[in-house]
Amino acid sequence: MLAHQPRxxxxxxxxxxxxxxxxxxxxxxxxxxxxxxxxxALLHNLAYSLAIGTxxxxxxxxxxxxxxxxxxxxxxPQRRGLGPGxxxxxGLVAIVAVGSFAGYSxxxxxxxxxxxxxxxxxxxxxxxxIVTLLAAVGGTYFFYSRERLHEEQAxxxxxxxxxxxxxxxxxxxxxxxxxLFNTLANLRVLISLDAERAQAMLDRLIAFLRAxxxxxxxxxHPLSAEFERLADxxxxxxxxxxxxxxVSFELPADLRACAVPPLLLQPLVExxxxxxxxxxxxxxxxxxxxxxxxxxxxxxVRDTGIGxxxxxxxxxxxxxxxxxxxxxxxxxxxxxxxxxxxxxxEAMFGQRxxxxxQAAGDAEGGTLALIVLPCPADxxxx
Amino acid sequence: MTLATPxxxxxxxxxxxxxxxxxxxxxxxxxxxxxxLAGDGHGxxxxxxxxxxxxxxxxxxxxxxxxLEAAQALAEDWPDGRDFPLxxxxxxYDQYALQxxxxxxxxxxxxxxxxxxxxxxxxRLKKRLSAAANAAAPEGLDRTLEQxxxxxxxxxAAAATPQPKLDVIQASAxxxxxxxxxxxxxxxxxxxxxxxxxxxxxxxxxxxxxxxLLPQVDPQKFWQVHRSLVVRASAxxxxxRDESGKVILTLRxxxxxxxxxxxxxxxxxxx
Numbered sequence: 001m002l003a004h005q006p007r008x009x010x011x012x013x014x015x016x017x018x019x020x021x022x023x024x025x026x027x028x029x030x031x032x033x034x035x036x037x038x039x040x041a042l043l044h045n046l047a048y049s050l051a052i053g054t055x056x057x058x059x060x061x062x063x064x065x066x067x068x069x070x071x072x073x074x075x076x077p078q079r080r081g082l083g084p085g086x087x088x089x090x091g092l093v094a095i096v097a098v099g100s101f102a103g104y105s106x107x108x109x110x111x112x113x114x115x116x117x118x119x120x121x122x123x124x125x126x127x128x129x130i131v132t133l134l135a136a137v138g139g140t141y142f143f144y145s146r147e148r149l150h151e152e153q154a155x156x157x158x159x160x161x162x163x164x165x166x167x168x169x170x171x172x173x174x175x176x177x178x179x180l181f182n183t184l185a186n187l188r189v190l191i192s193l194d195a196e197r198a199q200a201m202l203d204r205l206i207a208f209l210r211a212x213x214x215x216x217x218x219x220x221h222p223l224s225a226e227f228e229r230l231a232d233x234x235x236x237x238x239x240x241x242x243x244x245x246x247v248s249f250e251l252p253a254d255l256r257a258c259a260v261p262p263l264l265l266q267p268l269v270e271x272x273x274x275x276x277x278x279x280x281x282x283x284x285x286x287x288x289x290x291x292x293x294x295x296x297x298x299x300x301v302r303d304t305g306i307g308x309x310x311x312x313x314x315x316x317x318x319x320x321x322x323x324x325x326x327x328x329x330x331x332x333x334x335x336x337x338x339x340x341x342x343x344x345x346e347a348m349f350g351q352r353x354x355x356x357x358q359a360a361g362d363a364e365g366g367t368l369a370l371i372v373l374p375c376p377a378d379x380x381x382x
Numbered sequence: 383m384t385l386a387t388p389x390x391x392x393x394x395x396x397x398x399x400x401x402x403x404x405x406x407x408x409x410x411x412x413x414x415x416x417x418x419l420a421g422d423g424h425g426x427x428x429x430x431x432x433x434x435x436x437x438x439x440x441x442x443x444x445x446x447x448x449x450l451e452a453a454q455a456l457a458e459d460w461p462d463g464r465d466f467p468l469x470x471x472x473x474x475y476d477q478y479a480l481q482x483x484x485x486x487x488x489x490x491x492x493x494x495x496x497x498x499x500x501x502x503x504x505x506r507l508k509k510r511l512s513a514a515a516n517a518a519a520p521e522g523l524d525r526t527l528e529q530x531x532x533x534x535x536x537x538x539a540a541a542a543t544p545q546p547k548l549d550v551i552q553a554s555a556x557x558x559x560x561x562x563x564x565x566x567x568x569x570x571x572x573x574x575x576x577x578x579x580x581x582x583x584x585x586x587x588x589x590x591x592x593x594x595l596l597p598q599v600d601p602q603k604f605w606q607v608h609r610s611l612v613v614r615a616s617a618x619x620x621x622x623r624d625e626s627g628k629v630i631l632t633l634r635x636x637x638x639x640x641x642x643x644x645x646x647x648x649x650x651x652x653x
Contacts (some may be wrong), residue, residue, distance in 0.1 A: 178474050182399075189401060191400060240396045243397075
């Protein structure tokens with residue numbers, strides 16, 4: 001949850017003042033009603049209503065803040081009963097009950113002291129008691145709902161901003177300038193050497209760019225489309241790396257229609273190239289495969305690159321990278337890609353999808369990225 | 383090589399780009415003979431040492447060694463008295479590297495290489511080659527060393543995010559793990575995929591690269607003196623500069639002598 005940025009003191013003060021004003025307005029309304037239906041003069045009702053109402057409000061408001069701060073001290077934000085700044089429901093009921101009783105007594109005693117009048121104790125007059133209690137409950141409920149609404153709006157705004165930022169970062173990572181300019185450089189050479197191949201490469205690049213830009217517009221697409229996009233990207237890499245890269249795909253016909261989030265595998269394939277095969281002098285192969293395991297779809301990206309244990313070769317000397325974090329040797333630049341895959345699976349499938357990244361564990365070595373996600377036998381992409 | 387044919391080596395892991403650069407150079411500078419194409423950093427260094435070209439085009443991102451690491455290896459292993467090749471770095475997109483190159487006035491090309499930019503580059507190279515041929519002193523290497531020093535930084539890894547320093551080196555031998563306090567280590571030497579950890583009494587092998595080690599040791603205490611050698615400064619008894627610019631180090635508590643490369647010779651000067 002991102003919504004709970006702590007309020008600034010100025011904001012807190014503004015909110016407090018608003019609650020005070022609303023309370024005064026409510027007291028005025030109650031005084032008018034009591035005057036209209038009752039027997040006492042307006043001034044009398046106004047004095048008592050304002051004194052009792054303000055006392056109740058100050059006691060309840062203060063009580064809520066103190067108790068909330070005490071209760072929520074060590075708790076994680078998502079475990080806080082009614083939200084941050086609020087005690088649990090039982091606590092709230094107790095505070096309102098005690099606050100309205102004490103507020104009534106305090107307010108009425110204060111006015112008694114000034115006017116010399118003897119107002120009835122709370123238990124002697126059911127009308128005053130009920131009015132006070134109703135006003136207290138109503139007021140508290142009003143302030144509570146108002147704050148929740150405000151918080152929900154803030155949370156929704158934050159979620160929207162986060163989604164937008166994620167989209168931007170995905171786009172940025174997929175349109176990595178290094179990849180783009182190297183591809184264009186190859187294309188430039190190919191044009192004079194083999195125009196037909198150059199055209200085919202350009203078509204792949206166009207398809208790749210279009211897919212990348214469109215990926216955020218649909219939430220699911222068929223697995224066959226996913227494999228086609230990976231084929232575009234890897235075809236570009238095959239031109240660039242020449243005989244150092246060998247690519248294979250395995251997609252059983254009955255899985256072609258399985259619905260998957262678009263370009264889910266792209267960061268994994270990119271990592272396999274960038275951190276596995278590109279740094280390896282002799283290159284190697286990458287295999288992308290899908291298979292059904294019960295009601296699950298298992299997607300694998302396997303490379304025979306340098307593996308997870310070796311540090312990725314930095315682009316340039318670290319001294320020239322003042323802003324780049326060094327990171328542990330294991331995971332250098334792969335963290336964003338894998339974190340992104342994990343986040344997307346979690347958002348879409350919750351606990352039903354898993355993602356693992358491990359050493360391939362056979363003689364060829366390299367890395368195996370494995371995704372398991374639900375794909376019931378009769379589902380298809382829209 | 384006063385009037386000899388200029389030769390070049392192209393180190394580029396993407397075959398089409400290597401071919402492309404070769405073709406463009408042929409057009410712009412027909413006298414330049416492309417001595418070899420290398421597809422990885424180690425190959426580039428080996429070929430350059432064997433063929434001694436007048437110009438080297440080094441891609442920055444290559445398997446094996448990066449272009450900068452290859453340049454460092456070349457500078458350290460270059461035979462004495464021979465003209466050091468002119469270096470041109472090539473990169474697709476790396477604004478940090480470009481800034482560094484710009485600052486050090488190192489020749490570089492950005493992929494895709496524009497013909498006009500390449501033409502300007504070859505003109506500059508031609509001028510410098512003829513200037514070097516007319517001058518008696520081989521100033522080429524000194525200049526390159528200075529640029530490389532600046533590009534690599536005195537201790538490049540330390541400039542990145544600070545990492546916790548190692549107190550104890552855990553070196554395993556079979557089932558046994560030796561706990562070697564860092565204060566007992568005299569020097570580290572890279573050997574293939576391992577690192578030799580040398581103390582007064584004995585030495586251990588650990589699976590770590592020098593690049594991974596460097597940020598984890600105190601740069602005040604441990605000095606890198608060669609691309610494969612990091613020495614405790616206080617363990618050095620004498621440093622003797624030879625005529626080729628290398629520095630021979632003797633150690634407290636060890637009989638062997640170590641060699642600091644030209645790139646790090648500037649560390650050893652009288653106060």
